[in-house]
Amino acid sequence: MSTSEEVRYEVNFAGTQTFAVTLRSRLKEIFIPDDPFRHLQDLPPRTKAHRILKYFVPILEWGPRYTFNEFRYDLLAGITVASLAIPQGISYARLAEIPPIIGLYSSFVPPLVYAIFGSSKNLAVGTVAASSLLLNSIIRQVILPEKDMKLYIGIVMTAAFFTGIIQMTLGVFRLGFVVDFLSRSTITGFMGGTAILIIMQQLKGMLGMTRFTTKTDVISVLHAVFEYRDDWQWQSFVMGICFLAFLLGTRYLKFKVPRLFWVSAISPLVVVIVGGLVAFFLHGATHGIPIVGPLKKGLNPISIGNLVFTPPYLQYAVKAGSVTGFIALAEGIAVGRSLALMKNHHVDGNKEMIAFGLMNIAGSFTSCYLTTAPFSKSAVNSHAGSKTAMSNIVQAICMMLVLLFLAPLFKYTPLVALATIIIVAMIGLLEFKEMVHLFKVDKFDFCVCMAAFLGVAFLSMLQGLMISVGLSIIRALLCVARPITCKLGRLQGTNMYRDIEHYPDASTIPGILILNVGSPVYFASANYLRERITRWVQNEERSFSETQGDIHYVILDMGGATAIDKSGIGMLEEVHKYLKKRGTKMVLCNPRLEIIKKLITGNIIDLIGADWIFLTIKDAVKACEFALQEHRRQQQDAV
Amino acid sequence: MSTSEEVRYEVNFAGTQTFAVTLRSRLKEIFIPDDPFRHLQDLPPRTKAHRILKYFVPILEWGPRYTFNEFRYDLLAGITVASLAIPQGISYARLAEIPPIIGLYSSFVPPLVYAIFGSSKNLAVGTVAASSLLLNSIIRQVILPEKDMKLYIGIVMTAAFFTGIIQMTLGVFRLGFVVDFLSRSTITGFMGGTAILIIMQQLKGMLGMTRFTTKTDVISVLHAVFEYRDDWQWQSFVMGICFLAFLLGTRYLKFKVPRLFWVSAISPLVVVIVGGLVAFFLHGATHGIPIVGPLKKGLNPISIGNLVFTPPYLQYAVKAGSVTGFIALAEGIAVGRSLALMKNHHVDGNKEMIAFGLMNIAGSFTSCYLTTAPFSKSAVNSHAGSKTAMSNIVQAICMMLVLLFLAPLFKYTPLVALATIIIVAMIGLLEFKEMVHLFKVDKFDFCVCMAAFLGVAFLSMLQGLMISVGLSIIRALLCVARPITCKLGRLQGTNMYRDIEHYPDASTIPGILILNVGSPVYFASANYLRERITRWVQNEERSFSETQGDIHYVILDMGGATAIDKSGIGMLEEVHKYLKKRGTKMVLCNPRLEIIKKLITGNIIDLIGADWIFLTIKDAVKACEFALQEHRRQQQDAV
Known part of the structure; x- marks a missing residue:
């Protein structure tokens, strides 16, 4: 390996691409960084079409190769998930204030559809607590469920329709990256805050109360709990404590003995069945243990006609649909990613x-x-060893059987049983450890997380989410608007230049100031960078002039600047003008491909002179030192 | 200068700062990058207070040192500006549909206040066309001026009040950088579009029409002009053409002979006076030349009591005040900056x-x-050689004299004269050259500019502005969400590693993949970067394996990554896991000060091993090559 230091490379000014090529590759990186069809170019059209069809309908891919051995795993996983889906469906439907049977319907059709079009082996489809509560809190604003239940249900389903439209649109136009703006910290905080809200809501069920507040924030709920303390029913409470102990026990067991996860997975169903039996035999409904009430036998009725597209309601349906859709998507994709990564x-x-x-x-x-x-469901599905999306089909078939034959039996399910199931599910969403970890690693991420957590708990779910996402975006914009610059010095005995704050023994070079511009130079940062660079020069001059004379060269290391726009070009021009006025020469170093083109069209190259643009800091410093010596010699000669 | 390549530096893990120190310096960079008090720390409290007072009230700074010689320049500049302020004040007030006298009032008090608190030597204070029209278009939505003029004026002034509050708040909390998000391209497009709108509006005055549309978009206005073509008055039109020719002539003169700029500066006043005389002697008002109408003698009446703070109007006042405030601020600061830069x-x-x-x-x-x-006014002021803010005081005194003695004379000003003055002023805002330049240098900036231009011209001013700012912010966010990565290769015969797309003769090293991560690793980019890195590895493997065997090392050059957050740490962890599974080792290179701390708290250092984090790519490659050789030798020995 030859490392002769004498070979000198120049900056390559020629290698710039045309606008069309750059645009195409940029657009491709933005929208289809993971182009699924990139290996199909050379195939004949027929095979290509077949492959594309298989891509969109993965069941065609894995269906024909499906084996009985895989089915055994999927069957087990599907049944386990279904046993979780029944109590969760009923519980979460109650959070959304819709009839419990809709929760069961929702675990029948969607898993079937997902099994056809979805590609994940691990995901199990079902309803979610946070989005259910959020749906309720948005749609309540336009119509109260207690006032017109039919209309309310119609709007809830219309919201689901818009959720679907939005999710599909995002998918088709490959805009999935918008979900990236819901950071992990935001989701952790939001889920935690929502869990607190939902747990508070369950106090109603736990205490067997009939009157309650419709507000969701912690303070209103606590107020209501104590205001209506005459409603408290000890029977419900005792039953609740027993179930809670049982569920927490199985949960603990799962952590201790992971292969017994199925005990924890079916325990909610056990609670529902035991609770139902107790309520049935003890006539719970009349003895302080309110029950769910009648559930109709039969499969999902068609509901196209019930969707509401009329003005005052439409906008709330769209709002509820888009917000819950985003959150559900973020959760679904995050879950899919983390499970996929595991496997x-x-x-x-x-x-x-x-x-x-x-x-x-x-x-x-x-x-x-x-x-x-x-x-919760996907983790159970994955644990139970699901091999394909078939487990969702099994789940759907189980739900079908329940709907056809068993639904009326769930009439006796005590509300307190549902409350305990929800509480235990929500405890899993309170990731205090993750919050502590966030605090240790990144204080700002912790703030983002806390903003969501406290905002959700004390203001409202939507406000908490907004504040948190807003903070994240402001941070991202600040990072664009206030890029980090640093002064570089030479590490002694080498030709390496590093941040002198980081490497205090790096030394500066008399008469030369080397600055690192570590980020894209955009309209938002151009003004700041101009001020920052002039400030570096002024500060330097002040401390320098006492010891080593004026600054004659300012070397800008552009290696970290990945892009520049018109304002950035203007900034370089102004800095050059400013430096020129004080007799200082601006030197550029290692501009990247994306920047060189704009330096040429913006005439910056001519302004600075192509001779003063170098590939490495070493070369730039050498040239500056040489010119400085020449300059001094001439001065001495003149004297 | 010793350049022995044998000195090897390690990454400095120790130099990290505490959170408080980092936070303080970051906050300082965000809010007070140009801290005006940074040199005052060591002064005694009394001097310090005096300096701070002088900072906020600059007249205390320059007042005592003010000389008669400076005053001569300021007097001339002030009078010239005042001669421009009279016609502009009347014209722009008509754009805002408020009585013309308010335009004159607005050139009396504000310049006085600015002279006390402002620091620029060049700025001249006055009303602006774009904001006047924008104010009108927003406040019309809640009350029509023709319906209740007193209320309308009250809201216009309330909007000014909120503009002031917002501007002051931004200034006090040093949030000036929000204005940076109105990029130069946006302002160019917005101003151009507004100029088109305003010129179209002047067709009413040019043609002496009495009926017109209240809409501002180009299509509605053209429609109205031809719909009411019976209203066209040839007298107005002839007069208008003459004035237009005169004004454009003096404008042309200014470009040809810059020192005659004052001819162009006073020409609007000449037009007003000549027009007034013609209208007076020919009884223009009854002969197809509509005039301004009566103006009351006297100074500004107090209007605190007229401000409107009641609900339906308040929100429009706040909206109008904040939007126009932002635009006015952006214009004012841009003007101030560019004039300051010139001098x-x-x-x-x-x-x-x-x-x-x-x-x-x-x-x-x-x-x-x-x-x-x-x-327009500031350029005239600067050209006329103003030395201090005194020129604004002179302008204010001139306006005072006009208000006290001459105001009624302006009664006869023909509307067509005002129309021509506005048209010529607006032509100066149509920067077609700048647009062409934008197109050449940066296509995206051109799109941003065109979005503002066409949006303003064909939709509405606010929508045009929103679209343009939205586009700019989306671009900034995309730059955060889709950072550029590239594959590095060794320039032959050197130890330099550069983008192989940019330097095609750079060669890759068998078994080692070197990637450059050129930007902060944030929640918005973490997912993308993970996918991108795994894609690089997969692509590489595919092309590599045919020729040179597997990839054993992936070196991530982090030199360009200025920051990392929790999601970024998670990304590194996941990439490490992914690579480990396929038997590839992840190596980090040149992490910056900001990143090292988080690598430590996030336990990434332990995961990778501190031995595998290098200061330069050269060292990293050396270590990898050495390990590869060892590995091969062991394999051979085993065989």
């Missing part, structure tokens, strides 16, 4: 969105409300 | 905002409406 296979986020969208649209036509792939 | 002295944007804010609040109390430092 090391790839998930195409954009295609998953299309599957989610189709499943919600189909759901809204068949009396289902918003569904996604909640973490 | 090479420094403008503190945040302090200017406080001055603007105070001047608008004071204005709203004294029957003035929104004022700022328009480009």
Whole structure:
């Protein structure tokens, strides 16, 4: 390996691409960084079409190769998930203030649709607590469920319809990256705050209360709990404590003995059945243990006709649909990604969105409300060893059987049993450890998380979410508007130049100031960078002039600047003008491909002179030092 | 200069700062990058207080040192500006559909206030066309001026009050950088579009029409012009053409002979006087030349009591005040900056905002409406050689004399004269050259500019502005969400590693993949970067394996990554896991100060091993090559 230092490379000014090529590759990186069809170019059209069809309908891919051995795993996983889906469906429907049967419907059609179009092996489809409560809190603003239940249900389903439309649109146009703006910290905080809200809501069920507040924030709920303390029913409370102890016990067991996860998975069903039996034999409904009430036998009725597209309600349906859709999507994709990562296979986020969208649209036509792939069910599915999306089909078939034959039996389910199931599910969403970890690693992320957490708990779910996302975006914009610059010095005995704050023994070079511009130079940062650079020069001059004379050269290391726009070009021009006025020469170093083109069209190259643009700091410093020596010699000669 | 390549530096893990120190320095960079008090730390408290007072009230700084020689220049500049302020004040007030006298009032009090608190030597204060029209278009939505003029004026002044409050708040909290998000391209497009709108509006005056549309978009206006073609008055039109020719002639003269700029500066006043005389002697008002109508003698009446703070109007006042305030601020600061740059002295944007804010609040109390430092007046002021803010005082005194003695004379000003003055002023805002330049240098900036231009011209001013700012912010966010990565290769015969797309003769090293991560690793980019890195690895493997065997090392050059957050740490962890599974080692290179701390708290250092984090790519490659050789030797030995 030859490392002769004498070979000198020049900056390559020629290698710039045309606008069309750059634009195409940039657009491709933005929208289809993970182009699923990139290997299909050379195939004959027929094979290509077949492959594309298989891409969009993965069941065609894995269906024909499906084996009985895989089915055994999927069957087990599907049944386990179904046993979780029944109590969760009923519970979460109650959070959304819709009839419990809709919760069961929602675990029948959507999993079937997902099994056809979805590609994840791990995801199990079902309703989610946070989105259910959020749906309720938005749609309540336009119509109260206690006032006109039919209309209310119609709007809830219309919201699911729009959720589907939005998810599909995002998927088709490959805009999946918008979900990236819901950072993990935001989701952690939001889920935690929502869990607190939902747990507080369950106090109603736990205490067997009949009167309650419709507000969701912590303070109103606590107030209501104590205001109506005459309603408290000890029977419910005792039953609740027993169930809670049982559920927490199985949960603890799962952590201790992971292979017994199925005990924890079916325990909610056990609670529902035991609770139902107790309520039935003790006539709970009349003895302080309120029950769910009648559930109608039969499969999902068609609901296309019930969707509401008339003005005052439409906008709330759209709002509820889009907000819950985003959150459900973020949760679903995050879950899919983390499970895929665990098992090391790839998930195409954009295609998953299309599957989610189709499943919600189909759901809204068949009396289902918003569904996604909640973490609890998917983790159970994955643990139970599901091999393909077939486990969702099994789940759907189980739900079908329940709907056809068993639904009326769930009439006796005590509300307190549902409350305990929800509480235990929500405890899993309170990731205090993650919050502590966030605090240790990144204080700002912790703030974002806390903003969501406290905002949700004390203001409202939507406000908490907004504040948190707003903070994240402001941070991202600030990072664009206030890029980090630093002064570089030479590490002694080498030709390496590093941040002198980081490497205090790096030394500066008399007469030369080397600055690192570590980020894209955009309209938002151009003004700041100009001020920052002039400030570096002024500060330097002040401390320098006492010891080593004026600054004759300012070297800008552009290696970290990945892009520049018109304002950035203007900034360089102004800095050059400013420096020129004080007799200082501006030197550029290592401009990247994206920047060189604009330096040429913006005439900056001519302004600075192509001779003064170098590939490495070493070369730039050498040239400056040489010129400085020449300059001094001439001065001495003149004297 | 010793350049022995044998000295090897390690990454400095120790130099990280505590959170408090980092936070403080970051906050300082965000809010007070140009801290005006940074040199005052060591002074005694009394001197310090005196300096700070002088900072906020610059007249205390320059007043005592003011010389008669300076006054001679300021007097000339002030009178010239005043001669421009009279016709502009009347014209722009008509754009805002308020009585012309308010336009004159607005050139009296605000310049006085600015002279006390403002620091720029060049800015001349007055009303602006774009903001006047925008004010009108927003406030019309709640009350029509023809319906209740008193209320309408009250809301216009309330808007000025809120403009002042907002500007002052931004200044006090040093949030001036929000104005940076109105990029130069947006302002160019917005101003151009507004100029088109305003010129179209002047067709009414040029043609002496009495009926017209209240809409502002190009299509509605053209429609109205031809719909009411019976109203066209040839007398107005002839007069208009003559004035237009005269004004354009003097404008042309200014470009040819810059020192005759004053001819162009006083020409609007000449037009007003000549027009007034013609209208007076020919009884223009009854012969097809509509005139301004009566103006009351006397100084600004107090208007605090007229401000409207009641609900339906308040929100429009706040909206109009904030939007026009932002635009006026952006214009004022841009003008101040560019004039300061020309004369090479420094403008503190945040302090200017406080001055603007105070001047608008004071204005709203004294029957003035929104004022700022328009480009036309400031350029004249600067050209006329103003030395201090005294020129604004001179301007104010001239206006006072006009208000006290001459105002009624302007009664006879023909509307067509005002129309021609506005048209010529607006032509200066149509920067077609700049647009062509934008197209050449940066296509995206051109789109942003065109969005504002066409949006303003064909939709509405606010929508055009929103679309354009939205586009700019989306671009900034995309740059955060889709950072550029590239594959590095060794330039032959050197130890330099550069983008192989840019330097095609750079060669890759068998078994080692070197990637450059050129930007902060944030929640918005973490998912993308993970996918991108795994894609690089997969692509590489595919092309590599045919020729040179597997990839054993992936070196991530982090030199360009200025920051990392929790999601970024998670990304590194996941990439490490992914690579480990396929038997590839992840190596980090040159992490910056900001990143090292989080690598430590996030336990990434332990995961990778501190031995595998290098200061330079050269060292990293050396270590990898050595390990590869060892590995191969062991394999051979085993065989």
